[in-house]
């Protein structure tokens with residue numbers, strides 16, 4: 001894959017580059033097979049063929065029927081359709097929804113809206129490694145519970161939730177179960193039957209396909225109230241001319257990533273552990289957040305005591321390395337619960353967190369470069385904070 005020279009990309013949980021083979025398929029679909037899939041002439045038929053072939057590929061990758069795949073504009077829309085679509089279709093059953101404290105804003109914000117409309121939402125806690133206890137899910141169920149939504153892999157500290165077990169509990173209690181698998185898709189084995197999910201969200205741009213395309217798995221027999229109305233595409237569940245270039249690219253990505261699945265996951269996991277060991281060996285007063293094994297292959301999350309994650313991000317950017325601050329508490333949506341705080345990390349330290357997320361195209365040399373320069377950055381920042389503090393305390397002392 002082509003890279004910016006002198007710049008290292010370690011932020012794959014935010015988004016991924018589009019693979020050249022995928023970009024080629026998108027380009028060809030835009031320029032050659034550009035027809036509207038609803039039309040019956042040659043152009044329409046070709047587009048329809050691409051659409052349904054893509055649906056087959058994606059269905060196969062999660063072990064479901066093609067008619068259980070609804071194409072959307074991405075993970076956010078899939079989550080919104082799952083939440084509002086189920087709440088509205090099954091409103092007679094009740095107004096209680098169970099979720100966790102560590103969901104993505106694309107789950108928490110729609111739930112806030114429902115809360116505002118009178119829904120009762122239970123936010124389950126997680127343990128110190130960022131994992132929810134299935135027994136807590138069982139205990140939270142009441143006869144008004146209409147939906148359980150628990151993410152598969154967390155986007156901040158990478159923890160992988162016991163989805164199959166929660167799914168079994170949902171099934172036993174006859175409650176619809178949705179999982180946001182945007183981070184896990186193509187990074188973990190995702191089989192909707194094994195996981196016992198009724199709905200599941202996935203997104204293209206987290207798996208080397210373009211932005212603005214995604215899908216929602218909706219199990220046969222589960223009803224949803226459509227959220228977009230119009231020409232009746234996608235069997236009336238989501239109107240609007242299908243994004244055939246994006247969908248074709250999405251499917252191409254799935255094909256490529258499925259073909260080297262185990263090898264790719266193994267390589268990324270080894271590189272992640274190598275990075276973790278390098279940082280823990282070279283830097284003091286740092287903790288590795290999340291579960292040691294039950295986590296996404298490329299995810300590293302660290303907390304540096306007495307530091308601000310955004311300062312580390314800024315410094316690394318100057319050195320040509322892109323990472324992310326590990327905590328959501330500094331983001332624009334300040335009222336959104338922070339997964340690190342949910343995990344029990346105290347707010348004072350949580351802000352000193354960074355997230356480094358690797359992709360298959362990252363190399364050992366890139367990781368070596370990071371672990372070479374990060375110790376210096378951390379000690380410089382710590383020293384400057386200390387001298388600032390001293391100045392502050394002097395001032396305090398004098399006045």
Ligand SMILES: *Cc1c(COP(=O)(O)O)cnc(C)c1O
Pocket residue numbers: 013014073074075076077104106151153154155180182183203204205206212213214
């Ligand atoms: C990125 C992400 C989303 C949002 O997906 P988009 O395709 O960007 O809308 C939802 N959930 C999780 C866990 C994510 O990481």
